[in-house]
Each structure stands twice: as structure tokens, then as C-alpha cells.
Amino acid sequence: MSYEKELEKFCQKHPDALVLTAENRALIRNLPGVLGSRFVDTGITEQTMVGMAAGLALQGRRVVCHALAAFLTMRAFEFVRTDVGIPGLPVKFTGFIPGLLSDANGATHQAIEDMALMLGIPGMEVYCPADLEDMLLMCQAVWESPKPAYLRAVHLSSGLQHKPYVPGLAEWMLEGPADVVFLVAGMLLPEVMKAASILEKSGIRVAVANMRSLRPLDEHALRQACTWGALVVCVEDHFQRGGLTSLFKEWLAENMGSLQASGTSLPEVMSISLGHSWFTPGLLADVLRHHRLLGEDVAERVLAWRKERPMAEA
Amino acid sequence: MTPQKAIELQKLAFKVRQHILRLSTGGGCFTGASLSCTDLIVYLYASGDFNLGPEKVNDPSRDRIFLSKGHDVPALYATLAELGYFPLERLKNHLKTSDHIYWHPNTHVPGVEFHSGSLGHLPSVALGVALDLKLRGMPNRVVVVAGDGELNEGSVWETLLVASALKLGNYILAVDRNWFQANMRTEELIPLEPLEEKFRAFGCQVRRVNGHDMYKLHHGFSNLDLQGTAPHVVICDTLRGKGVKSLEERADRWFCNFSPAEVEKLVEELHGQADAHLSSEGLVVR
Numbered sequence: 001m002s003y004e005k006e007l008e009k010f011c012q013k014h015p016d017a018l019v020l021t022a023e024n025r026a027l028i029r030n031l032p033g034v035l036g037s038r039f040v041d042t043g044i045t046e047q048t049m050v051g052m053a054a055g056l057a058l059q060g061r062r063v064v065c066h067a068l069a070a071f072l073t074m075r076a077f078e079f080v081r082t083d084v085g086i087p088g089l090p091v092k093f094t095g096f097i098p099g100l101l102s103d104a105n106g107a108t109h110q111a112i113e114d115m116a117l118m119l120g121i122p123g124m125e126v127y128c129p130a131d132l133e134d135m136l137l138m139c140q141a142v143w144e145s146p147k148p149a150y151l152r153a154v155h156l157s158s159g160l161q162h163k164p165y166v167p168g169l170a171e172w173m174l175e176g177p178a179d180v181v182f183l184v185a186g187m188l189l190p191e192v193m194k195a196a197s198i199l200e201k202s203g204i205r206v207a208v209a210n211m212r213s214l215r216p217l218d219e220h221a222l223r224q225a226c227t228w229g230a231l232v233v234c235v236e237d238h239f240q241r242g243g244l245t246s247l248f249k250e251w252l253a254e255n256m257g258s259l260q261a262s263g264t265s266l267p268e269v270m271s272i273s274l275g276h277s278w279f280t281p282g283l284l285a286d287v288l289r290h291h292r293l294l295g296e297d298v299a300e301r302v303l304a305w306r307k308e309r310p311m312a313e314a
Numbered sequence: 315m316t317p318q319k320a321i322e323l324q325k326l327a328f329k330v331r332q333h334i335l336r337l338s339t340g341g342g343c344f345t346g347a348s349l350s351c352t353d354l355i356v357y358l359y360a361s362g363d364f365n366l367g368p369e370k371v372n373d374p375s376r377d378r379i380f381l382s383k384g385h386d387v388p389a390l391y392a393t394l395a396e397l398g399y400f401p402l403e404r405l406k407n408h409l410k411t412s413d414h415i416y417w418h419p420n421t422h423v424p425g426v427e428f429h430s431g432s433l434g435h436l437p438s439v440a441l442g443v444a445l446d447l448k449l450r451g452m453p454n455r456v457v458v459v460a461g462d463g464e465l466n467e468g469s470v471w472e473t474l475l476v477a478s479a480l481k482l483g484n485y486i487l488a489v490d491r492n493w494f495q496a497n498m499r500t501e502e503l504i505p506l507e508p509l510e511e512k513f514r515a516f517g518c519q520v521r522r523v524n525g526h527d528m529y530k531l532h533h534g535f536s537n538l539d540l541q542g543t544a545p546h547v548v549i550c551d552t553l554r555g556k557g558v559k560s561l562e563e564r565a566d567r568w569f570c571n572f573s574p575a576e577v578e579k580l581v582e583e584l585h586g587q588a589d590a591h592l593s594s595e596g597l598v599v600r
Contacts, residue, residue, distance in 0.1 A: 037449060043479065048438040048472045055442020058428065079469075082432050083439055087421070 003027045003132075003153070006139050007064060008034055014062050021066040022049045025094050027153060028066060037180050046076035047252040053091045054083035062090065064143060069095025069111035069152065070102065072113050077117055084148050085121040086137065091148050093118075098152040099186055099237030103287055107278035111152075115185070115214055116242020118150040125149035126214045128236075128244075130189035131158035137246045138212065158190040168216035170209040176228030178207035181267075181301055185236040185244040188272075191288065194295025199302060214247055222251050224233055225267070226259055232267045233302060237293075238274060245271040272298060315532040319361065323528045326396055327356045328584070331557045333392035333405060335572075335580045341409040342571025343417060344385040346561055350492035350525075350552040351459065351502040355381075355389045358457060358488075359397060359425075364535075365454070371424050377454050383461035384430035385569075386532070391415060391423065399425040431521040434467025436460075441477050444485040451507040455540060457486045463495025466504050468484060471516060474545065478517030481543035482505065486535070489547065490525065492554040498565050501510040511546040525550025559585050560590040 004027060011034075016307045019031055019039050032039045042049040046067050053063040059257050065072070072095045073080070094112060102109040118126045129135035131154050132272060142149050145167070163171050173189070174196055182192045189210050196206040207228050209221050225232050234245040249269055252259075256272045272293070280290050288294050292301060315527065330352050338345040359366055364377040381390050395402045407413035414422035418431035427443075430436050440458040447454050464470060470487075477485050491509070493500055500506050513520045519542070523534035534548045553563030554568075558580055561570075572580065579590040 040445070040477050040480070045472045045476055047469050048441070050478050051435055051438025051473070052442035052445065052476070053446075054428075054446055055439040056446050057442075058439070059443055059446035061446055064463070078432060079435065079438070083428075086429060 003136065003139065004029070004031050007031065009107055010064070010140060010143050011035055012311045016060060016063070016245060018056055018060040019064050020047045020049050020053055022071070024067045026096055027155065029092065031297055046071045047079045050076045050091075051083050054079070054087070054089055056090050057084070057089035060069075062143070064092040064094060066094045066096065068109060068312060069098035069114050073114040073117050073150070074168060079123075080118075082143075085124055089148060090125050090141050090146050093148075093150045094153050095150060096155070100188065100236070100284060100287055100293075101154065101156070103284040103311060104281045106281045110278050111141050112238050112274050112278065113242060114150070114240050115154065115236075115244075116246075119215060119242065121148075123147055125216065126152070127184040127212065128152045129154050129212065130162075130184065130187060130210045130286030131160060132156060133158070133160070134162050134210065134212070138161055141165055141167050154187050156187065160190060160193065162210070165212065166211070168218060170211045170218040170221035172221070173208040173210055174206055176205070176207035176224070178205040178229045180204055180231045180233060180306075181207045181209070181225040182233045182235055183209050183211055183222070183248060185214060185234075185238070186238055188235050189291060191293055191295045191298055192215040195298035195302065197267070198296060198299035202242055202303070211244060214244060214245035217247060217251075219251065220245050221260070222248060223255070226252070226264050230265065230267055231270060231302070231306065232257050233270045233296070235272045243273065245269070245273055246268050258300050268309055270302070272301060315361065315529055320528040323356055323360055325394070325449065326360055327353050328557075329396055330356055330389055330392040331584055332364065333395070334388045334559065335577055337388045337391075337405065337408050338570045338580075339572050339574055339577045342569060343408070344568060345388070345570040346387040346494070346554040346564065346567040347383065347461065347490075347492065347555045348386040349558065349561065350554045351383070351386050351490040351550075352389045352556065353526045353528065354459065354488060354490060354531065354550050354552070357535075358459075359393050360461070361528070363532060364457070367396060368424070375452070375454065377474060378385055378427055378440065378443055378456045380427050380430070380436040380456070380458040381419050382436035382440075382458050383433065383464050386490070387417070387419045390419060390426070394423065394425040412466050424464070433461070433464040434469035437470050437473040439482050441473055441480075441485060442459060443480065444477070444478060444482045448484055453487060455484055457488055459488045459490060461495075462489055462491045462493065462500050462506060463508055465489070466495070474513070474516040474518060476555060478544040482545050483538075483540050483542035485545040487540065487545065487547045489549045490552055491549050492552045493556060494554045494563070494565060494568070497570055509549055513549075517544055518547045519544045520547045522549040522551065525552035526549045526556055556565075556592070
């Protein structure tokens with residue numbers, strides 16, 4: 001199965017569905033021939049495409065829009081917020097090459113604030129699959145949801161085996177009890193799994209959750225992470241602010257009382273993200289190495305953190 | 315259009331202008347911009363040239379009117395209320411948090427197809443509606459009313475490129491060409507002329523009419539080639555503040571918040587009974 005086959009299946013099920021793209025066809029190259037007039041390429045016009053999608057949805061159409069994640073979420077942001085977000089129209093957005101996947105394009109193409117922006121729109125669902133297979137498992141549910149949604153597309157396979165997608169639930173790749181719990185949003189999951197394997201060889205117990213979406217947010221998984229681990233590591237190819245790390249810290253602050261009341265110690269929180277600046281462009285493997293995001297780097301960074309903060313080893 | 319119909323529309327436009335003046339106090343509204351497009355709005359909703367009416371707000375066969383220059387919504391509120399889309403009494407709720415009669419259109423008001431306020435949005439939203447109707451083989455027309463200042467927004471022109479590429483003859487952009495934007499004359503800030511040539515260069519069929527003459531408006535919007543491959547633009551030349559001499563063509567009478575006494579003077583002026591000499595606050599940029 002491929003993304004475009006999944007989309008074709010969705011369009012077959014829903015004869016009113018339309019596929020729009022702002023001349024970004026990487027994931028849907030064969031759909032024009034299959035969908036005919038239900039495939040509309042608006043050219044390099046992200047804001048017009050989004051406005052049109054709102055108008056089509058107003059008419060009762062199901063619309064799935066495609067563009068590079070950076071331009072979809074930033075150039076067209078006000079159209080997404082105002083024309084889709086305010087009325088809550090169920091328009092679906094697929095952002096291509098988000099996060100580190102823009103590899104050598106440079107900062108212009110880096111959508112590493114995209115989740116923050118989309119989460120800033122009330123009601124907008126935000127999906128962050130870990131790899132191609134994970135995305136394929138969730139996309140029918142994403143498109144069937146009655147809410148507007150942003151799908152952070154991942155076109156790379158990782159070889160990881162995933163459990164079926166259940167809306168609103170994280171996928172526990174490794175379960176606790178654990179010394180370190182990783183919460184992962186997006187394509188760094190394979191590296192985290194490598195890091196987990198390294199850490200376990202050092203005698204450190206590890207749990208790993210593939211969050212799969214930030215809205216809906218699996219709050220039960222967050223509580224579980226606190227129950228299991230003295231150190232919770234939030235991993236995302238996104239600025240540290242506005243994505244998973246921020247959400248978790250906010251959730252922790254809001255739930256401090258109930259956690260303590262239930263006898264759960266508050267965990268240390270570590271962020272492995274893109275911090276507060278754009279990343280150095282290059283081929284993906286080199287970028288991962290440069291920014292110390294490979295599995296061995298992640299493991300080293302966690303060990304160093306634990307050494308600096310004895311509380312995290314408690 | 316029959317003479318009787320034209321007179322009926324002119325009478326309705328007069329009432330709408332009176333409502334606009336009465337909404338220009340207690341917080342105020344965008345008076346000047348509303349007065350310029352009054353005749354256009356009244357023509358679109360009340361002429362019978364379009365398949366519209368209070369009983370058709372959810373009828374799929376209705377034509378669609380989108381007000382993209384949302385700040386002139388007093389003209390729309392008043393027209394819809396006079397036509398029975400909602401009770402006239404509701405206009406008294408202007409700016410009250412208990413209702414939705416505020417400075418920009420929203421779908422809580424019957425007859426409003428989509429909310430607006432941020433300029434340059436509804437051309438593309440309306441284009442999506444036009445595309446849907448064309449794909450369904452439906453004959454409905456989609457009219458989006460934009461201001462001339464709004465034409466500064468690149469998204470308007472981007473949308474026309476796409477409308478032209480998609481060959482949407484059922485798409486009609488109506489421009490309220492009042493020659494002013496918020497603070498000054500359009501040609502002094504971002505010159506727009508020659509406007510017809512610009513629209514033609516974007517693949518549109520263009521007409522230009524006097525936007526205060528019901529007969530000319532009727533001709534401007536009649537016999538458009540809706541099955542054709544070119545989107546349409548009807549430029550409606552208007553005067554900001556039209557109908558109230560002391561407000562006409564004045565940059566500082568865009569948003570107005572008059573005292574109740576001043577409103578009464580302006581209403582008298584509208585009726586041709588007196589000239590209003592106002593000392594109130596001038597331009598308030600919102």
C-alpha cells in the first residue's frame with residue numbers, strides 16, 4: 001500500500017471527495033489519471049488552495065490538501081486559521097517534508113514550528129506519524145475524522161513494526177516499568193529505538209511511546225510515562241517550543257497535584273528537539289549526525305543528562 | 315429592469331443608507347465604505363436578477379453572494395433585515411455581545427454565506443464554491459464583492475489566476491470601486507488603474523458600470539457567459555459616502571462614530587433637508 005493508494009481508496013468510498021495540491025505531487029503523482037476532475041492542482045498558490053478547500057468543504061465536500069509543510073502551515077497560515085479553523089470545516093492538510101525531512105533545502109523549507117502553529121488553531125487535529133507505515137495505518141482515520149486536521153507526512157520507511165492505529169492513542173513500542181521513558185512525536189522514533197537498545201545494554205530500563213498525534217493527545221500515555229519513569233524524554237524534530245515538549249510540560253504542570261495525590265513522583269523532563277534555531281541543512285543522515293540525533297547520540301545525551309541530574313536516576 | 319423595479323430598489327437603498335447612519339453611533343461602524351456599496355448590495359439581493367431570498371438561505375439552488383470587504387457589513391445587515399432575512403429589531407443589537415451584529419459578517423446572521431474581515435480571503439473561498447457547483451453541473455452563480463483597496467492583497471490576483479485556469483465562468487468578482495482605501499485615495503497609495511486591463515490580463519471578462527445606477531448594475535450583471543471559460547469581473551464605480559454630501563469622498567469618514575445628535579443631522583441631510591456640519595472625531599482606523 002502507498003499513500004496515494006490509501007487516498008484513492010478514500011476517494012472511492014466518498015464520491016464527493018476532492019484532492020487538492022499546490023503543485024506538490026510527490027505523494028500523489030498517479031492520482032490525476034485516477035481521479036480526473038476530482039484532482040485539482042491549483043499551482044503554487046497555497047493560500048488560494050486553502051481558501052478553495054474551505055469553500056468546497058462549505059459545500060459538503062471532503063477535501064484533502066497537499067503542499068510542502070513549510071508553505072502550507074506558514075504562507076497559508078491565516079487562511080487555514082480563518083477560513084478552515086474558525087468554522088471548523090473538516091479540511092485535511094498533508095504537509096510534505098516537515099521537520100528534518102526537508103534535509104538540504106535550508107531554513108526556508110524547514111517546517112519545524114508547524115505543529116506549534118497548527119496546535120494554535122482551536123480544534124485542529126495534529127498527526128505526527130513516525131514513518132511511512134505508521135502514516136498509512138492512520139490516514140483513513142485522519143480523513144474520516146469530522147475535524148480539520150494536519151498530517152505531518154513521513155514518506156520514509158523505517159522497518160519498525162507498528163500496532164494498528166487507534167484514534168487518540170499512543171503506540172507503546174516498549175512498555176515500562178522503566179528508568180527512562182521516551183515520548184516521541186514523529187520521524188526520530190527509529191533513532192530512539194536504537195538508543196533504547198543501547199541504553200538497555202547498559203542496564204537502563206526503557207519505555208518508548210510513539211505519540212502518533214498531539215491533538216488528540218493521549219493523556220493516559222503521559223500519565224503512564226510519569227508512573228513508569230523518573231526521567232521522561234520528549235523527542236521531536238521540531239522547535240523545543242510549541243510541540244510535544246511544551247505540551248508535556250504544560251500537562252505536567254496542570255496535573256502535578258493529581259499525580260502527587262496518587263503517589264507518583266514528578267519526573268525530570270528532558271527535551272531532544274531542534275531547540276530554538278533552524279537546523280544545519282544537509283542530507284538527512286548527515287543532519288542527524290550533525291545535530292546528535294542518531295541513536296547512539298540520543299543514548300549518550302540521556303546518559304549525560306542522568307549523570308548531571310542524580311534525581312533523574314532515582 | 316422595469317422603472318417600477320428601479321424605483322423600488324432606490325427606495326430600499328435609501329432605507330439601507332438610513333440604517334447605516336443610525337449604526338454609526340454608540341461605537342460606530344465603517345460608514346463611508348458601507349454607503350459606497352449600498353446600491354450594489356441592494357441590487358444583488360433585491361433586484362430579482364439573482365436566485366436569492368430569505369426563504370432560500372439553505373436552498374442549494376440559490377445563487378451565492380460573498381461579501382469579502384467585510385467592513386461594509388452595515389449595508390448587508392440593513393439590506394438583509396429590510397428583506398426579512400431577520401427582524402429589523404435585531405439591528406438595535408449592533409455591537410452587543412448578546413447578538414452577532416458586529417463590525418464584520420458572520421454566519422450567525424441569516425443570509426451571510428461566510429464570515430469575512432481579513433481582506434483577500436473570500437475570493438478563494440468563493441472559488442471553491444464555484445468549482446463545486448461546476449463539478450456538480452449546477453447553474454448557480456457565485457458573486458464575491460471585493461473592495462478596491464482589497465485589490466492590494468496578492469491573494470485576490472492569485473485567485474483570479476486559478477479561476478481563469480479552472481475556466482470557471484460561474485465566478486463573478488464585483489469590485490466596489492469607490493477610489494478610497496482606509497486612509498487615502500487608492501491612486502495616491504497603490505495606483506490600480508487601468509483596472510480593466512489588469513483584470514483582462516488575468517483572463518477575466520470585464521465590465522465596468524456606474525455602481526449607483528440600478529439600470530447600469532442590471533446590465534452589468536446580465537447576460538454574462540456563465541457557461542464560458544472565463545471568470546467575470548464587474549467593476550462598479552462608486553463614491554465613498556454616497557448619498558450624504560458631508561461624508562462623500564472624504565478619507566476621514568471611513569469609520570465613523572457620531573454622536574446621536576450628529577446622526578440625526580446626517581439623516582436630515584440624507585433626506586435632503588439640511589447640510590450636516592459635523593465637528594465629531596474624524597478618521598478612526600480600526
